[in-house]
Amino acid sequence: MTEITTHEHDVVIIGAGGAGLRAAIEASSTGASVAMISKSMLGKAHTVMAEGGAAAALANKDPRDSWEVHFRDTMKGGKYLGDWRMARIHAQQAPDRIRELEQWGAVFDRTPQGLTSQRNFGGHTYPRLAHIGDATGLELIRTLQQKGVHMGMDVFMEFTVRRLFKTDGRISGCFAYDRNDGSLHVFKAKSVVLATGGITRCWEVCSGSWEYTGEGHALAYWAGAEMGDMEFVQFHPTGMIWPPSVKGILVTEGVRGEGGMLRNSEGDRFMFNYVPEMYADEFADTEKEALEWVDEVVSGKLATRRRPPELLTRDVVAKAINSERDAGRASEHGGAYLDISWRDEEEVRKKLPGMYHQFKELAAVDITKQPMEVGPTAHYVMGGVKVDPETQESTIPGLFAAGEAATGLHGANRLGGNSLSDLIVFGKIAGEQAASSASKIEIFAEIDQAELIEVVDETMAPLQREGGENPAKVVEDLRRMMQDKVGIIRTKSLLEEALNDLEELESRSTETFGGSGTTYNPGWHQALEIGAMIDVSRMCALAALRREESRGGHTRDDFPTPDHSRWGKINSVIVKGEDGDMVIDYVSYPPIPEDLKSLLDEDDLN
Amino acid sequence: MSEEVTFRVFRGVPDSVGDPFGKMVDYTVEMDEGMVVLDVIHRIQAEHAPDLSCRWNCKAGKCGSCSAEVNGKPRLMCMTRMEDILEETPEDVPILVKPMQAFPLVKDLVTDVSWAYETDRSIVPINGPEEMDWEFKQEEADRLQEFRSCIECMLCVNTCHVLREHQKFDEFAGPRFFVRLASLEMHPLDMESRIPEIKDDFGIGYCNITKCCTEVCPAGINITDNAIIPLKERVVTEYYDPLAMLARKVGIK
Numbered sequence: 001m002t003e004i005t006t007h008e009h010d011v012v013i014i015g016a017g018g019a020g021l022r023a024a025i026e027a028s029s030t031g032a033s034v035a036m037i038s039k040s041m042l043g044k045a046h047t048v049m050a051e052g053g054a055a056a057a058l059a060n061k062d063p064r065d066s067w068e069v070h071f072r073d074t075m076k077g078g079k080y081l082g083d084w085r086m087a088r089i090h091a092q093q094a095p096d097r098i099r100e101l102e103q104w105g106a107v108f109d110r111t112p113q114g115l116t117s118q119r120n121f122g123g124h125t126y127p128r129l130a131h132i133g134d135a136t137g138l139e140l141i142r143t144l145q146q147k148g149v150h151m152g153m154d155v156f157m158e159f160t161v162r163r164l165f166k167t168d169g170r171i172s173g174c175f176a177y178d179r180n181d182g183s184l185h186v187f188k189a190k191s192v193v194l195a196t197g198g199i200t201r202c203w204e205v206c207s208g209s210w211e212y213t214g215e216g217h218a219l220a221y222w223a224g225a226e227m228g229d230m231e232f233v234q235f236h237p238t239g240m241i242w243p244p245s246v247k248g249i250l251v252t253e254g255v256r257g258e259g260g261m262l263r264n265s266e267g268d269r270f271m272f273n274y275v276p277e278m279y280a281d282e283f284a285d286t287e288k289e290a291l292e293w294v295d296e297v298v299s300g301k302l303a304t305r306r307r308p309p310e311l312l313t314r315d316v317v318a319k320a321i322n323s324e325r326d327a328g329r330a331s332e333h334g335g336a337y338l339d340i341s342w343r344d345e346e347e348v349r350k351k352l353p354g355m356y357h358q359f360k361e362l363a364a365v366d367i368t369k370q371p372m373e374v375g376p377t378a379h380y381v382m383g384g385v386k387v388d389p390e391t392q393e394s395t396i397p398g399l400f401a402a403g404e405a406a407t408g409l410h411g412a413n414r415l416g417g418n419s420l421s422d423l424i425v426f427g428k429i430a431g432e433q434a435a436s437s438a439s440k441i442e443i444f445a446e447i448d449q450a451e452l453i454e455v456v457d458e459t460m461a462p463l464q465r466e467g468g469e470n471p472a473k474v475v476e477d478l479r480r481m482m483q484d485k486v487g488i489i490r491t492k493s494l495l496e497e498a499l500n501d502l503e504e505l506e507s508r509s510t511e512t513f514g515g516s517g518t519t520y521n522p523g524w525h526q527a528l529e530i531g532a533m534i535d536v537s538r539m540c541a542l543a544a545l546r547r548e549e550s551r552g553g554h555t556r557d558d559f560p561t562p563d564h565s566r567w568g569k570i571n572s573v574i575v576k577g578e579d580g581d582m583v584i585d586y587v588s589y590p591p592i593p594e595d596l597k598s599l600l601d602e603d604d605l606n
Numbered sequence: 607m608s609e610e611v612t613f614r615v616f617r618g619v620p621d622s623v624g625d626p627f628g629k630m631v632d633y634t635v636e637m638d639e640g641m642v643v644l645d646v647i648h649r650i651q652a653e654h655a656p657d658l659s660c661r662w663n664c665k666a667g668k669c670g671s672c673s674a675e676v677n678g679k680p681r682l683m684c685m686t687r688m689e690d691i692l693e694e695t696p697e698d699v700p701i702l703v704k705p706m707q708a709f710p711l712v713k714d715l716v717t718d719v720s721w722a723y724e725t726d727r728s729i730v731p732i733n734g735p736e737e738m739d740w741e742f743k744q745e746e747a748d749r750l751q752e753f754r755s756c757i758e759c760m761l762c763v764n765t766c767h768v769l770r771e772h773q774k775f776d777e778f779a780g781p782r783f784f785v786r787l788a789s790l791e792m793h794p795l796d797m798e799s800r801i802p803e804i805k806d807d808f809g810i811g812y813c814n815i816t817k818c819c820t821e822v823c824p825a826g827i828n829i830t831d832n833a834i835i836p837l838k839e840r841v842v843t844e845y846y847d848p849l850a851m852l853a854r855k856v857g858i859k
Contacts, residue, residue, distance in 0.1 A: 041661075042723060043758055044669045099738040105731065105793070107750045114741035132751060138668060139754060149727045157723075180712055209663040243640020249666045353755075358666060361685055362642070472652035515657025519619060520713040523656025 002456060004184045009035040009154065010438040012174060012189035013431070014161050014216065017045035018137075018420060019403025020195030021144035022097075022427030023434065027193075028151035032435040035187055036148075037156045037176055039211050043145045046197045046209055047423065050137025051252035051354060053119055053129025054424070055417035056094035060111050061118040062302055065126040067091040072599045074418060076278070077123040077313045078382075078411020079552040079562070080604065081229070081571060084592045085389035086409040090418070090425050097424040098130050106143040108132050112300065120257040120297060121416045123313040125282075127297070129417040134252045134354040140420055159185065160525065161215065163455040164192065164223040164399065167445035171223075171398035175455045179525055182518025184456060186447060190438035191398040193430045194220055194385060198404040199536045200233070203378035204483035207239055207250040213529040214536035216405040220385045221535060225394045227574045228407040229383035230536075231543035232553040234414055235488045237317035239377025242333040246362045248377040251338065251355060253416040255372075256310040258351050259294040260340040262321070263371070264329035270336075271309035274320040278604050283309045298343075315413040315552045318376040322488055325375075335375030341368055376488055380419065382410045382553055383543070386573060391437075392430035398437055402430035412552025462527035468513030471527040478505050478533055486541050491557045495545040499538065506534050535582075542584055543572045611637050611688065613646055614700035615658065619713050626711045631655075632700055637688060643703070644672050644683035647715075659714035667824060670759030674715050675704045680761040682824045706764040708773075719760055721775050725783050728807070734795040742794045753789035753833060755825045758782060762819035762829060768812045779808035781819035781829045788833035791840065805841045810834065 011027040013020050016038030024036045038045060059065040070091035075082055102108065102116065108130045109117040118127040132139045149155075158179040165173045173188040196216020200208035221227050238251040256262075264270050275283050283306050284290040290308035297303055310317065321336045331337050340348055345368040349356050352367070359365040359372055385394045385401035387408060392400045403423045410418065462468075485498035509530040514523020549563035550556050562568060570586040577583040597605070611634070618628010635649045644662055651658050662672040665684045672683040677695060683703075695701055709717035734740065762781035768774050779787070787804055790796055804810050817830045827833070843850060 040663055040669075040671065041719070044663045044671050046663075048669045048757075049664045049666065096738070102740050103732075103734060103736075103738065105790075107747050107754055107789075107793075109751075110742065110744040110747050112744075114743050115739060117744075132754070135668070135755060138757065142754065142758075146726070146731060149723070150731055155723075180716075209665065209669070211663065244638050245641045245645045246666075354668070361667070361687070363640070470652060470656050472656060476652070513656075515655075517657055517713075520659040520716050521657045522651060522659060526656070 002184055002460065004186055004456070006186045006188065007035060008188045008444050009033045010190050011193065011431070011434045012037065012187045013193045013195060014174065015045070015195035015197060015405070016042055016155070017047035017195060017197055017403065018140055018144060018423030019405070019427035019430070020045070020193070021141065021148050022424050023193045023195055023402055023431030024153050025144065025148050025151055026428045026431030027435040028153045030432070030435040032438055034153040035156060036153055037159045037161055037187070039158065039160055039179070041157045042155055043141055045141060046211055047137045047141045047420070049207070049209065049250065050140070050420055051134040051250060052121055052254040052257065053131030053136045053417050054094070054098060054140065054420035055121070055124060055128045055415065056098045056130060056421055057091060057128060058095045058098060058116060058118060058130065060115045061127040064302070065128060068599050069125050070094070070128065071596070072601070073124050074409070074415060075411070075600055076604065077415040078413055080411065080568060081551065082411030083389050083408035083589050084596055085589070088596060089389065089429070090409055090422060093425045094421040097421065097428065101140065101143050101424070104143050104147040106139050108139070119254060120307070120311060121253055122256065122311045122317070123415040124417065129257070131254070133350070134254050134352050136420060140424070160528070161219060162459055162528065163451070164219050165447050165451060166223060166396065167448065169397060170445070171396055172445035173447055175452060177459055180520055182521070184459070186452065188444040188447065190441040190444065191400065191434040193434045194399065194401040194405045195403050195427060195430070196405045198381045200378040200381065202479060202482045202533050202537045203487070204479040205239065205248040206378035207236060207248055208378070213533050215529065215532040217384060217539070218532035218535045220394060220399065220401065221539070221574070221576055223396055223399065224576055225396045225399060226386040227383065227539055228386040228571055229543070230381070230539040230574055231547050231572060232382035232412050233378060233540060234314055234380040234382060234553045235318040235376040236379035237314055237321055237376055238338055238374040240358070240363065241335040241375040242363060242373050249358065249362070250377065250379070251372060251374050252352070253314070255338060255340050255352060255355060258340060258348070259298065259343055260310060260338050261308070261342070262310050262317070263337045263339060264324045265331055266329055270324050270329070271312065271317065271320060274316060274323070275309050275312065276316060278601070279312060283307055283312065313413055314416060318488060319555060321375055331373045333373055335373050337371040338374045339371035341370060380404065380414055382412065382414055383407050383539070391433040392426055393433060393437070400430040400434045402426040412554065459528065462512060462514060462524055463516045463518065465511060465513040466516065468511045469508060471512040471514045471523060471530060474505060474508050474512055474530055475526060475533065478530070478537065481505070482537055486537065486544060489555050489557050490544050492545065495541050498541040499545070502534055502538050502541065509534060538582060539574050542582055543574060546584055547572065609637055610634050611646060611692070612700040613650060614702050615650070615714070616704045617658070617714050618711070620711045624710055630702070641688045642684055643676055643686045643688065643691060646688065647683060647703070659712070659716040661716055668757060670757030673706055673759045673761050673764065675706060677702050680706065680764050680822045682759055682761070685824055706760065708764040708770040709760070722758065722760055722763070722782065725779055726786070729783065729786060729790070730798050730800055730803070732790055732793060732796050733798045734793070740795050746794045749792055749832070750789050752827055753785045756782060756785050756827060757825055759824060761822045761824065765818045765822045767816070767818065774809065774812060777809045778812045781834065783808065784810065784837055785827060785829055785833045788837055791837065801840055801844045804837055805845060810838055810841060813838070
């Protein structure tokens with residue numbers, strides 16, 4: 001058999017974005033030996049692309065804010081399908097996680113008093129997002145990276161994990177290969193944290209990097225973990241749409257937080273026509289009121305007016321842009337116009353430097369003078385590994401998950417800014433609990449040799465398939481199919497077609513050839529990624545087919561309204577059945593206690 | 607509508623002593639409107655050479671993974687528009703794409719930048735007050751935020767002649783890490799002094815302020831003027847100011 005290097009660590013953390021780094025810091029601080037495995041180099045993970053900010057009720061900008069309001073906003077934004085226990089923990093702990101980042105060197109924008117400043121974002125009642133211009137993700141990952149490298153953990157960069165191992169029902173390690181030289185590695189572990197991010201690379205128009213192929217979701221599913229809420233995919237309303245090569249690249253919600261207006265081809269500020277009933281009281285109903293709100297906020301006053309409808313939740317804004325296009329009122333290249341040029345040029349450049357450069361360099365548009373053209377882009381998956389809200393442990397003992405890889409906090413739709421805070425709150429908890437769980441295990445369990453041989457064979461197989469199809473073609477077809485059939489607007493027939501198409505794509509995927517070299521061979525890497533992409537796509541399509549209603553990040557043309565009495569109370573759960581088939585079922589979270597229930601809007605709770 | 611473009615790309619691996627060994631290979635693909643260099647590389651992978659090695663992540667100038675030398679200039683492939691490249695390239699001449707030359711080669715356009723991670727780890731981290739809710743003004747933050755906008759693409763390191771020509775990787779921290787050190791030394795609440803290391807271990811004296819690093823920085827950081835020169839001044843004040851030297855001699859700190 002091919003040579004395999006074996007490593008032993010108390011805790012193995014898969015993924016080195018915000019959640020993985022935060023988990024690794026916490027686990028290391030308990031004295032556990034920690035390995036952090038990452039597909040990219042350290043500091044390059046997807047977190048680096050986050051722009052707008054991290055939501056935490058610090059109340060530095062508006063003293064009316066509190067964890068209770070943050071809890072309420074998160075539950076409401078998730079259309080009440082979120083786990084109230086995670087939403088509470090998140091709202092209560094996010095402020096301290098942000099303050100701690102500052103002590104680790106993060107330099108957030110300041111208030112006039114010198115504290116961490118906060119900005120407005122969709123679905124948040126008060127200015128709540130700690131930020132640094134529009135590059136908050138970079139600040140977060142760099143801060144955690146610089147803290148992490150002094151904690152004594154072993155970092156395995158540019159390694160891809162292909163399989164999780166269980167021994168007697170408990171997690172016992174994983175198999176990975178080194179993307180640089182093709183060497184093979186077994187990591188024995190007493191506990192494992194999945195912090196692998198998301199899956200949005202399965203769509204043609206997405207804001208995700210190549211890493212977002214859903215391997216974490218697939219690894220957990222293959223190992224037998226329960227996967228929840230996979231029908232809920234967030235299409236961010238504002239991705240770049242022109243020129244074609246930049247299609248999907250994110251345009252931060254911070255543009256709208258700073259007063260950006262959405263207009264259609266007729267110049268109408270159309271969001272006023274799309275305010276859902278449940279938010280009717282909270283948003284301005286005239287342009288005048290919306291402008292007054294921006295004036296108040298920009299001048300540093302507490303807002304007394306209601307917010308502009310551009311700051312509705314992402315699901316609502318994305319669907320509105322889609323509807324305007326369907327009604328024939330799209331911008332030149334099929335989206336909408338987003339205009340911040342009415343604000344002071346210097347302010348725009350200070351608050352949105354990344355957007356200024358991105359548009360100037362990639363689209364030759366000066367956002368201080370012209371509107372941007374934007375349209376929806378696949379951005380985030382609310383679904384993921386089902387976890388215990390207190391410990392982040394999955395249904396497999398010893399396997400933990402945090403960040404986008406896990407589900408629960410965001411329900412049917414995530415609020416902007418709640419992702420970065422999710423990473424640091426639940427990353428910390430997962431790291432702490434994984435270390436504590438590992439400390440109760442005395443010796444490293446033996447890895448099943450038959451399973452190891454199987455995964456090694458699978459890993460090496462594409463190298464021998466000379467004459468096979470280029471894996472890039474299969475991935476391209478998969479992404480186009482998902483865009484067309486499992487996109488923002490779904491129907492029964494399209495979803496059924498998608499499930500059939502996936503069968504065909506799967507058989508094509510087993511014949512791909514990306515070159516026979518093992519040294520940094522992206523063709524081989526891609527050939528290996530397709531299996532995960534197919535299974536996560538299947539989870540999305542299946543869960544979307546079954547949910548016969550529209551809610552948050554799931555819209556069915558054939559069931560256009562929410563069904564609160566039935567679907568509003570249950571969450572999908574997918575597991576791998578005994579015979580290897582994908583099985584779907586439904587569960588509910590425990591009833592919400594009265595004291596928390598009283599924080600929610602009574603009218604919504606039907 | 608679409609026109610064709612030819613890229614001449616380095617394909618190869620290190621030889622037995624670690625020097626790049628390989629050849630320049632021509633690939634011709636069709637171009638669409640608005641493409642960047644990285645799009646062309648991806649199209650080459652999809653149509654001709656799936657095993658062409660290249661690092662990338664965000665494709666939006668935020669992660670600093672896709673550094674390479676395009677027509678001899680160090681740049682991020684994702685932020686370099688083909689429109690501009692075609693304008694600077696004489697007609698019928700292929701566009702040259704090579705890996706960063708200062709770092710050891712892994713394969714094709716990928717280099718080994720592990721030196722950067724080791725250097726990063728050798729820097730003493732921030733050491734500020736234990737109490738939470740640090741207070742400092744935006745004016746103080748501004749200076750640091752310029753440094754903290756670094757995406758660690760290593761184009762500055764690749765360009766710096768102390769490293770590129772003279773390979774002083776063991777004695778010189780390079781522009782990226784002087785930016786990092788400056789962000790710590792100028793932090794209003796940090797209590798450490800890293801000046802002795804900056805002088806000795808990190809060898810700031812090697813920099814003769816030619817500003818090549820500043821010119822290639824895709825984040826627009828004014829590396830030489832705002833980071834390196836102020837650090838050099840601090841070294842001078844600490845070690846070569848006659849009054850300070852005298853004070854040290856007589857035991858006044």
